[in-house]
Amino acid sequence: MLGKLLLPEVRELIAxxxxxxxxxxxxxxxxxxxxxxxxxxxxxxxxxxxxxMSGPQxxxxxxxxxxRSQMHLLGALxxxxxxxxxxxxxxxxxxxILGEFSESEQKRLLMLLSxxxxxxxxxxxxxxxxxIGRLMTPHFVAVLPHWTVQHVLDHIRQHGQDSExxxxxxxxxxxxxxxxxxxxxxxxxxxxxxxLSEILDNNFVSLKVHDSKRDAVEIFRQYDRTALPVVDEVxxxxxxxxxxxxxxxxxxxxxxxxxxxxxxxxLNEPYDTTPLLTMIRKRxxxxxxxxxxxxxxxxxxxxxEVEIAKAVVLALFVPLIISSGGNSGxxxxxxxxxxxxxxxxxxxxxxRVFRREVISGLALGxxxxxxxxxxxxxxxxxxxxYGPHWFLIGLTVGFSLIGIVLWGTIAGxxxxxxxxxxxxxxxxxxxxxxxxxxxxxxxxxYFSVAILLLRGTLL
Amino acid sequence: MLGKLLLPEVRELIAxxxxxxxxxxxxxxxxxxxxxxxxxxxxxxxxxxxxxMSGPQxxxxxxxxxxRSQMHLLGALxxxxxxxxxxxxxxxxxxxILGEFSESEQKRLLMLLSxxxxxxxxxxxxxxxxxIGRLMTPHFVAVLPHWTVQHVLDHIRQHGQDSExxxxxxxxxxxxxxxxxxxxxxxxxxxxxxxLSEILDNNFVSLKVHDSKRDAVEIFRQYDRTALPVVDEVxxxxxxxxxxxxxxxxxxxxxxxxxxxxxxxxLNEPYDTTPLLTMIRKRxxxxxxxxxxxxxxxxxxxxxEVEIAKAVVLALFVPLIISSGGNSGxxxxxxxxxxxxxxxxxxxxxxRVFRREVISGLALGxxxxxxxxxxxxxxxxxxxxYGPHWFLIGLTVGFSLIGIVLWGTIAGxxxxxxxxxxxxxxxxxxxxxxxxxxxxxxxxxYFSVAILLLRGTLL
Numbered sequence: 001m002l003g004k005l006l007l008p009e010v011r012e013l014i015a016x017x018x019x020x021x022x023x024x025x026x027x028x029x030x031x032x033x034x035x036x037x038x039x040x041x042x043x044x045x046x047x048x049x050x051x052x053m054s055g056p057q058x059x060x061x062x063x064x065x066x067x068r069s070q071m072h073l074l075g076a077l078x079x080x081x082x083x084x085x086x087x088x089x090x091x092x093x094x095x096x097i098l099g100e101f102s103e104s105e106q107k108r109l110l111m112l113l114s115x116x117x118x119x120x121x122x123x124x125x126x127x128x129x130x131x132i133g134r135l136m137t138p139h140f141v142a143v144l145p146h147w148t149v150q151h152v153l154d155h156i157r158q159h160g161q162d163s164e165x166x167x168x169x170x171x172x173x174x175x176x177x178x179x180x181x182x183x184x185x186x187x188x189x190x191x192x193x194x195x196l197s198e199i200l201d202n203n204f205v206s207l208k209v210h211d212s213k214r215d216a217v218e219i220f221r222q223y224d225r226t227a228l229p230v231v232d233e234v235x236x237x238x239x240x241x242x243x244x245x246x247x248x249x250x251x252x253x254x255x256x257x258x259x260x261x262x263x264x265x266x267l268n269e270p271y272d273t274t275p276l277l278t279m280i281r282k283r284x285x286x287x288x289x290x291x292x293x294x295x296x297x298x299x300x301x302x303x304x305e306v307e308i309a310k311a312v313v314l315a316l317f318v319p320l321i322i323s324s325g326g327n328s329g330x331x332x333x334x335x336x337x338x339x340x341x342x343x344x345x346x347x348x349x350x351x352r353v354f355r356r357e358v359i360s361g362l363a364l365g366x367x368x369x370x371x372x373x374x375x376x377x378x379x380x381x382x383x384x385x386y387g388p389h390w391f392l393i394g395l396t397v398g399f400s401l402i403g404i405v406l407w408g409t410i411a412g413x414x415x416x417x418x419x420x421x422x423x424x425x426x427x428x429x430x431x432x433x434x435x436x437x438x439x440x441x442x443x444x445x446y447f448s449v450a451i452l453l454l455r456g457t458l459l
Numbered sequence: 460m461l462g463k464l465l466l467p468e469v470r471e472l473i474a475x476x477x478x479x480x481x482x483x484x485x486x487x488x489x490x491x492x493x494x495x496x497x498x499x500x501x502x503x504x505x506x507x508x509x510x511x512m513s514g515p516q517x518x519x520x521x522x523x524x525x526x527r528s529q530m531h532l533l534g535a536l537x538x539x540x541x542x543x544x545x546x547x548x549x550x551x552x553x554x555x556i557l558g559e560f561s562e563s564e565q566k567r568l569l570m571l572l573s574x575x576x577x578x579x580x581x582x583x584x585x586x587x588x589x590x591i592g593r594l595m596t597p598h599f600v601a602v603l604p605h606w607t608v609q610h611v612l613d614h615i616r617q618h619g620q621d622s623e624x625x626x627x628x629x630x631x632x633x634x635x636x637x638x639x640x641x642x643x644x645x646x647x648x649x650x651x652x653x654x655l656s657e658i659l660d661n662n663f664v665s666l667k668v669h670d671s672k673r674d675a676v677e678i679f680r681q682y683d684r685t686a687l688p689v690v691d692e693v694x695x696x697x698x699x700x701x702x703x704x705x706x707x708x709x710x711x712x713x714x715x716x717x718x719x720x721x722x723x724x725x726l727n728e729p730y731d732t733t734p735l736l737t738m739i740r741k742r743x744x745x746x747x748x749x750x751x752x753x754x755x756x757x758x759x760x761x762x763x764e765v766e767i768a769k770a771v772v773l774a775l776f777v778p779l780i781i782s783s784g785g786n787s788g789x790x791x792x793x794x795x796x797x798x799x800x801x802x803x804x805x806x807x808x809x810x811r812v813f814r815r816e817v818i819s820g821l822a823l824g825x826x827x828x829x830x831x832x833x834x835x836x837x838x839x840x841x842x843x844x845y846g847p848h849w850f851l852i853g854l855t856v857g858f859s860l861i862g863i864v865l866w867g868t869i870a871g872x873x874x875x876x877x878x879x880x881x882x883x884x885x886x887x888x889x890x891x892x893x894x895x896x897x898x899x900x901x902x903x904x905y906f907s908v909a910i911l912l913l914r915g916t917l918l
Contacts, residue, residue, distance in 0.1 A: 030662050032682045064683075153612075156647045166644040167626045167685060184643055185625040188615045203489050221710070223491045224523075224703040226626065226685045243702055244683040247709060251680075254713035255797050261717065262793025262890060263786055271798035272808070276815060280822050283790050287864075290786050291827050295834060297778035302844060308774050312767050315774040319756035319781055319898050326785075327722055327749050327891040331742050334721025338714050339730035349731070356735060363739045368750050375754060385761060405746075431721060431890035432786040439778055 007040055014045050019052045026053055031060040038065070047076050059088035068273045070097055074109070083112040090164060091137035092245060095124040099134065132216050133209045135249075136230045136239030137164040142172045145179060145200060150192035165227045165242050171200055178229055178237040180204050206231045209238055216241060217250045218343065257341055260425065261334055263290065263432035286432070293436045297322075300440050304447040311458040313386060314450055317397050318443070324368055325404040325442040326435030329412030332357055333429045336416045340426045350417045354410070361409030365402035373398035389457050396453045400446040407445065408438040466499055473504050478511045485512055490519040497524070506535050518547035527732045529556055533568070542571040549623060550596035551704060554583040558593065591675050592668045594708075595689045595698030596623040601631045604638060604659065609651035624686045624701050630659055637688055637696040639663050665690045668697055672708050677802065679705045716800055719884065720793055722749065722891035745891070752895045756781075759899050763906040770917040772845060773909055776856050777902070783827055783860055784867035784901040785894030791816055791871030792888045799875055799885050809876045813869070820868030824861035832857035848916050855912050859905040866904065867897045 006025070013022040026034055026049075034053075038046045038061075050058055050073060062070060062085055074082055074097070086094060086109060098106050098121060106125070110118055120138055127133025139162045143152050152169060160166050169187065171180045180200040190199050206229045207216055219228065220243055230239045256266035265282040267274050301308070301318075308315050336353065339345045345353060376394035380386055386393050412434045416426035451459060465484070472481040485493055485508075493512075497505045497520075509517055509532060521529060521544055533541055533556070545553060545568060557565050557580060565584070569577055579597055586592025598621045602611050611628060619625050628646065630639045639659040649658050665688045666675055678687065679702055689698045715725035724741040726733050760767070760777075767774050795812065798804045804812060835853035839845055845852050871893045875885035910918060 028660070028662065030664070030682070032664075153647065157650075160644070160648055166642075166647050183625075184647075185619070188612065188625050188643075189619055191616075201487070203487065205489070205491075221706060223489070226702060243685065243706070247680060247702075247706060250706060250710060251713070251801065254710070254717070255801070258713070258717055258720065258797050259793055261721065262789050264790045264793070267794070270801070270803040271794050272804055272811075276818060279815075280819050283787075283819065284823055284826055287783070287786055287790070287823055288826065288830065291779070291783055291830060294779050294782050297782075298775045301775040301778065305771055305775065308767075309771045312764055312771075312774075315767050315771075315777070316757045316760040316764065318774070318777055319760065319902065320750070320753050322778055323753050323756075323785075323891075323894065323898060324746070324750055326782075326894070327746055328742075330721050330889075330891050331723045331746070334718055334723070335726070335730050338717050342710065342714070342729070344729040345731050352731075356738075359735060360739050360742065364743055364746055367743055368746065371747065371750060430789075432782075432789050435782065435785070435894070439782060443778065 007037065010037060010049075011041070011045065014041075014048045014052070017048075022049070022052050023054055027057060031057070031064045034061045035064040038069070043072060043076075047073065050077065051081060055084050055088060059085055063089050063093045066270070066273070067097070067100065068269075071100060079112065082109070086112055087114055087117050091120060091124060091139065091239075092135050092164075092241075094121055095134050098125060099129060127209065130212055131209070132207050132211050132213060132230055132241060133238075135213060135216065135241045135245050136209070137242075138239045139164050140229075140237075140240045141166065141169045142176070142237060143169055143196065145171050145173070145195075145197040147196050148192065149187055149190045149194050149196070149199075152187055152196065153192070164240060168225075168227045168229075168240070170229055170237055170240070171196060172237055176237055177235045178204065178206060178231055181206075181229055204229070206235075207241060208233075213249050214253055217246055217253070220246045253341070257337065257427040260427035261337060261430050263287075263430040286430070290432050290436050293433075294439060296440045297443060300443045304443070307447060307450065307459055311450075311454065313393060313458075314396075314447070318446070320372070321397065321400055321404060321446050322439045322442040323435075324401055325408035325438040326431070327408070328361065328364055328405045329408035329434035329438045330431035332360075332409045332412030333416060333431065333434045336413050337426050337429060340416055340420060347417060347420060350414070353413055353417070357409050357413040358406070361406035362402070364409065365405030368405055369398040369401040372401050387458075389454070392453050392457055396446075396450045399453070400442075400449045403445045403449065404438070404442045407441060408434070411438055411441075466496065469496060469508075470500070470504065473500075473507045473511070476507075481508070481511050482513055486516060490516070490523045493520045494523040497528070502531060502535075506532065509536065510540060514543050514547060518544055522548050522552045525732070526556070526559065526728070530559060538571065541568070545571055546573055546576050550579055550583060550598065550698075551594050551623075551700075553580055554593050557584060558588060586668065589671055590668070591666050591670050591672060591689055591700060592697075594672060594675065594700045594704050595668070596701075597698045598623050599688075599696075599699045600625065600628045601635070601696060602628055602655065604630050604632070604654075604656040606655050607651065608646055608649045608653050608655070608658075611646055611655065612651070623699060627684075627686045627688075627699070629688055629696055629699070630655060631696055635696055636694045637663065637665060637690055640665075640688055663688070665694075666700060667692075673712055675700060676705055676709045676712070680709075712800070716796065716886040719886035720796060720889045722746075722889040745889070749891050749895050752892075753898060755899045756902055759902045763902075766906060766909065766918055770909075770913065772852060772917075773855075773906070777905070779831070780856065780859055780863060780905050781898045781901040782894075784863040784897040785890070786867070787820065787823055787864045788867035788871030788893035788897045789890035791819075791868045792875060792890065792893045795872050795875045796885050796888060799879060806876060806879060809873070812872055812876070816868050816872040817865070820865035821861070823868065824864030827864055828857040828860040831860050846917075848913070851912050851916055855905075855909045858912070859901075859908045862904045862908065863897070863901045866900060867893070870897055870900075 110121060113121055141156055141160050141163045167184050169182050173179055180202050181204045186199055205223050209230050209232055227240050227242045229237055230241055232238055259266045264286050373394040376386060376390055380390040415429040419428055420426045569580060572580055600615055600619050600622045626643050628641050632638055639661050640663045645658055664682050668689050668691055686699050686701045688696055689700055691697055718725045723745050832853040835845060835849060835856060839849040874888040878887055879885045
């Protein structure tokens with residue numbers, strides 16, 4: 001807001017190189033506001049602006065930038081600025097950025113760090129990309145149970161500056177094993193003379209360093225905490241994860257699931273910064289797989305070529321009938337994929353879901369079947385397009401719809417369970433994949449019903 | 460974890476009515492763990508368990524339950540327990556639950572509240588359901604700028620007990636207008652003798668009480684805060700919203716978007732607790748709309764009945780060709796809907812997106828077109844199914860695919876923009892809706908190309 005109003009002034013200050021005035025103005029803004037301003041400026045102006053800011057603010061602003069801008073700045077800034085940036089930004093952000101670089105680039109950047117920071121960065125990078133270790137920071141406040149509340153407050157004042165969060169303090173024993181986490185609330189509400197051992201309850205939730213990032217989202221959701229401790233196999237406190245990272249992960253996994261449901265590989269970066277070729281490739285893969293699968297429809301139709309030649313009217317309803325199967329399957333698959341992702345249903349619930357979906361499929365199929373039959377009956381009163389056997393054609397369309405919608409619903413609901421059961425991602429059961437599966441079988445159902453009902457009349 | 464191990468013991472304690480032992484055991488658990496245990500117990504056991512817990516713990520556990528269980532308990536517990544529960548639970552949870560009841564029930568429940576709590580609950584219920592007012596709690600710590608840090612700490616210790624969060628304190632002027640918010644970090648790191656006016660920077664972000672819940676998600680994401688203040692039109696501090704509520708909203712909106720993209724109305728409650736009839740209705744609405752739209756395919760096919768009768772082979776490729784248009788449209792729509800929801804692209808970017816999608820559509824269309832042509836050429840070397848004019852048929856299929864995939868991609872990418880432009884939800888452009896739109900036009904493209912290329916030979 002503020003940023004956009006002052007845009008021309010800031011542009012001029014950058015152009016004229018008036019460092020002290022710019023630094024003075026920007027120092028009064030929050031990092032998020034500076035980033036909003038930078039979004040309006042050109043890459044070159046961003047670069048100049050970054051160099052003019054004070055070190056600590058530069059680091060805060062850098063943390064709020066999107067990954068693409070971060071990578072660009074690290075390539076474009078003079079190495080002295082890169083050094084100070086990398087030494088000052090939060091550990092979890094640094095790990096995420098370094099993880100984007102090739103191994104040799106990573107080594108070069110690690111060499112810019114101070115000894116202390118390099119040890120931290122290297123140890124965090126040893127964790128696999130998808131696990132909680134990559135999200136944590138080893139900067140937290142750890143205290144001992146025999147301390148008083150006043151002692152804790154004094155300790156925080158002297159040593160808390162570098163801690164990622166001061167909303168929670170961690171109580172450890174002499175082996176650095178986690179005993180409890182105390183929300184700052186409890187410390188602030190307690191009498192200064194109280195011992196921690198009197199207010200702790202040994203009741204804490206922790207993340208395992210090798211758990212997946214998605215697990216972290218689940219546990220944060222369940223326990224309503226703003227920060228959670230991360231421990232190793234024997235319970236030693238390694239770091240903390242804060243909730244701001246977790247919101248991003250929750251949104252990223254929802255995005256990836258949505259894109260898979262839409263029938264493409266997850267982009268893993270924003271739409272507008274994904275290189276065009278990468279995006280086309282990620283879409284082409286599935287589009288070609290689906291196309292190859294859908295080719296079976298031409299084969300299936302080929303089997304019924306004689307019937308189509310005898311009764312061309314049958315061909316007219318093919319798109320209507322198979323799309324209904326695809327649509328009902330897409331609905332069912334979407335519902336189940338999301339319910340599985342949120343833990344609302346699990347693998348063990350498949351039979352219960354199956355029963356629900358059979359009822360839903362029958363109800364939906366009968367609805368569409370009746371509409372389909374009515375449509376044919378209505379048209380017949382106005383024109384002769386369906387000939388003397390319109391009643392039988394109507395029945396064929398109606399019964400086929402019941403069968404195909406029921407089948408589409410069941411297939412769409414069960415495919416995510418099947419994929420999860422064999423260890424694949426349920427979100428792969430996209431609307432287009434389910435539609436393709438259902439199209440081929442839908443044709444077979446439709447023409448089988450037709451042969452059954454129309455033999456001796458049209459066929 | 461713990462809960463499941465002790466399940467038989469807890470069952471027995473509930474059955475035998477051994478209140479003091481049960482209360483003793485449960486008091487050592489966190490609310491989230493008690494809820495996990497309750498999930499394993501029957502509704503009657505939950506009810507008995509709730510009555511045996513101490514008042515404050517009962518309230519915390521109640522807050523963690525899902526909405527269905529909460530409603531059930533409020534109906535089943537004796538009114539004395541309901542009274543103590545409603546008076547003790549957090550304001551935002553209470554507002555959400557009361558909002559679920561009919562007006563007369565709501566009045567009855569409000570009468571159970573103490574005068575003080577009733578005033579709060581009634582004022583929060585006046586805000587519309589989808590706005591931030593419904594999420595906030597009026598319990599926060601407000602301090603004055605001329606106070607010292609020590610004064611703030613003493614104030615918190617005496618009056619902070621009821622505050623929803625102590626991670627942030629709010630600085631107001633004498634008119635209760637918000638001047639700044641201070642993370643507790645800053646307070647803890649400052650010298651006790653410092654005045655707040657020395658450490659505040661007047662740089663804060665606030666939510667407007669009438670903003671939408673989705674706006675809150677966006678602002679929390681952007682500013683990495685654990686709590687944000689809510690102000691009225693003139694900047695008076697009304698309450699605070701904490702981040703735990705916001706994660707739930709982010710996931711709920713992602714779920715709703717996904718369900719709309721899957722071609723059904725958003726359920727707005729978990730899959731397994733949605734009544735079957737409600738779910739069928741929410742799916743039937745869109746399924747019927749799509750079915751009615753898809754009926755146009757039968758009409759379109761009817762226009763080309765003569766051509767199909769002359770060259771039945773054309774009918775064989777209808778499902779293959781129209782599904783490719785639907786699939787590419789589904790991909791494009793999914794990408795754009797999510798990018799719009801996350802703010803990665805905005806309405807003003809439509810032309811840039813259009814250009815990208817034209818290139819993508821052409822590339823994807825050519826890929827499928829070539830595969831389609833190759834398939835027909837290959838089959839011809841093995842069989843005579845496509846007759847002497849296989850080459851022309853191949854060209855027809857190939858060129859139609861280029862046109863249809865291009866058209867599907869453009870339609871899928873532009874529909875979300877169009878919906879947003881006229882004030883509708885972009886997520887309504889579901890895979891099935893786009894597929895339906897593209898099916899009719901796809902048939903027209905296909906048969907037009909066929910008439911153009913096959914006139915004089917097959918047609």
